[in-house]
Amino acid sequence: IPRGRVLADTGSGVIALAGVLLCYGSTELVEGYGFIAVAVMGLTLRRVEEDHDFHRHLHDFSESIEHALTALLLVALGSVLPMLFADLTWVHGIVALTLILVIRPLAGWVALLGSDLSRTDRGVVSIYGVRGIGSIYYLCYAGRHMEFVNETQLWSLVALVILLSTILHGFSVGRAMERVSDRG
Known part of the structure; x- marks a missing residue:
């Protein structure tokens, strides 16, 4: 305006x-x-x-x-977790942890290489940056444009990644932000 x-x-x-x-x-x-x-x-x-x-x-x-x-979406996701988790195997757990602990932070780090952020700030943004909730949007979008053979397993994997990310990052983000604030 x-x-x-x-x-x-x-x-x-x-x-x-x-x-x-x-x-x-x-x-x-x-x-x-x-x-x-x-x-x-x-x-x-x-x-x-x-x-x-x-x-x-x-x-x-x-x-x-x-x-x-986000809170409403997490509540809705929580209500369907028992149905989604019925399709999970231990391989899904390994893939989810690899996505959260390796691929997402590494992709964030590389994407921010040309920025003015310090190494510490770049690390914090890479680890805690993009939320897994966007994965729901992208999976819906992809599902509209193509047919997946294993769509229920993909939904289960996305739900597991969001749940693990919420738990892992929820418990650690406060401490990480304190360290960044104390340093700055």
């Missing part, structure tokens, strides 16, 4: 939600990738309107919505 407009002065966080839905929906209507369009929109607005008071209101509201939706 341009500065000096009535909507910019309201501080209503609903505008953030409306902007996300409008961006996502219009991009999907032209057969684009709405998920990436929303991410680009958010980064662009943050850069352009960095010093505007409304930016802080939108950020706070968006963060609250994100936490609420």
Whole structure:
């Protein structure tokens, strides 16, 4: 919302939600990738309107919505875990731990090599950065565009990765953030 407009002065966080839905929906209507369009929109607005008071209101509201939706998604996931875990084998456990402890941190580290972050900050972002919840979106998207032979096992693996990531990172993120804060 341009500065000096009535909507910019309201501080209503609903505008953030409306902007996300409008961006996502219009991009999907032209057969684009709405998920990436929303991410680009958010980064662009943050850069352009960095010093505007409304930016802080939108950020706070968006963060609250994100936490609420993540909590709802985790509760929904928890309610179907017994059904999903029926298809798991010990191989799924090894794959899940490899994804969480090796592949995701390594991919994050490599992706951040050209950034201005220190080695410690790059390590923390690599380990705790992207959440497993996005995997649900990507598996749904892929499932819409192709047929998987082992789709139930894929869903079980994704659920296991999210559960293990939530537990492992939930117990350790506080300590890691304290170390980063103390260092900075």
